Amino acid sequence: MATETTQATATLTANFARINDQIKQAANANKRDPSHIKLLAVSKTKPVSDIVVAYAFGHRDFGENYVQEAVEKIQQMSSYSDILWHFVGPLQSNKSKLIAEYFDWMHSLDRIKIAKRLNEQRSAHQSPLNVCVQVNIDDEQSKAGIAPSEVINFIEQLQPLSRIKCRGLMTIPKADVSDTERRASFAKMQDLFSQCAQRFDNIDTLSMGMSDDLAIAIEYGSTMVRVGTALFGKRD
Ligand SMILES: *Cc1c(COP(=O)(O)O)cnc(C)c1O
Numbered sequence: 477m478a479t480e481t482t483q484a485t486a487t488l489t490a491n492f493a494r495i496n497d498q499i500k501q502a503a504n505a506n507k508r509d510p511s512h513i514k515l516l517a518v519s520k521t522k523p524v525s526d527i528v529v530a531y532a533f534g535h536r537d538f539g540e541n542y543v544q545e546a547v548e549k550i551q552q553m554s555s556y557s558d559i560l561w562h563f564v565g566p567l568q569s570n571k572s573k574l575i576a577e578y579f580d581w582m583h584s585l586d587r588i589k590i591a592k593r594l595n596e597q598r599s600a601h602q603s604p605l606n607v608c609v610q611v612n613i614d615d616e617q618s619k620a621g622i623a624p625s626e627v628i629n630f631i632e633q634l635q636p637l638s639r640i641k642c643r644g645l646m647t648i649p650k651a652d653v654s655d656t657e658r659r660a661s662f663a664k665m666q667d668l669f670s671q672c673a674q675r676f677d678n679i680d681t682l683s684m685g686m687s688d689d690l691a692i693a694i695e696y697g698s699t700m701v702r703v704g705t706a707l708f709g710k711r712d
Contacts, residue, residue, distance in 0.1 A: 488529045491707045502694035518704035521711045550578050571575030581606040581681050583646040586622050598639035604612045608646040608683050613661045644681035662696035
């Protein structure tokens with residue numbers, strides 16, 4: 477048992493080192509400063525013990541998808557007070573209070589109604605909740621996110637909400653496409669992001685790229701890659 481645990485720890489640590497390395501290489505290849513690209517470790521479905529290993533390795537930003545599961549983990553790890561918790565999953569409005577209470581970041585904002593609720597529910601004792609607006613960049617029927625043409629107007633409406641701070645954009649592009657198509661989607665995001673950054677204060681985050689396309693995302697200006705499988709292994 478002890479040997480298995482040691483083995484798992486070694487694998488996880490090696491994965492973090494490898495992905496950090498990939499990020500550096502992709503940054504260098506595109507003449508970008510690697511320190512401007514954050515790795516968000518998406519730990520959904522994975523045990524707290526994995527997060528503890530990543531923490532010991534020096535990692536501090538973790539992403540979760542399921543509110544209930546996330547809150548349990550956050551409570552179990554309350555003594556790790558410098559972890560930043562990011563919510564990246566779809567959100568039902570009746571769960572917004574838990575997001576406002578427990579998270580530092582919310583990447584999947586796509587409704588004003590939810591923005592207003594989060595703004596009301598975020599305590600004055602906490603710093604404002606960082607949010608990214610989710611963009612449905614490939615105009616997929618089934619996907620969350622707002623249309624690219626509505627992004628500026630949407631962020632405009634967030635400006636009066638002082639308990640949330642809009643930091644930028646997030647996208648989950650269409651699955652199973654060619655690299656050429658992926659590049660076209662990421663290029664559109666990069667352009668939209670730069671329009672937002674010119675127009676609004678505090679815009680510094682383009683949350684884009686996952687296990688399979690993080691290098692391409694970095695080529696198109698991603699400042700935060702959300703990586704699950706390549707760090708923690710396959711999910712059940
Ligand atoms: C699960 C998830 C990820 C991580 O995906 P991998 O392919 O496992 O790296 C990133 N972003 C979101 C929104 C996710 O739900």
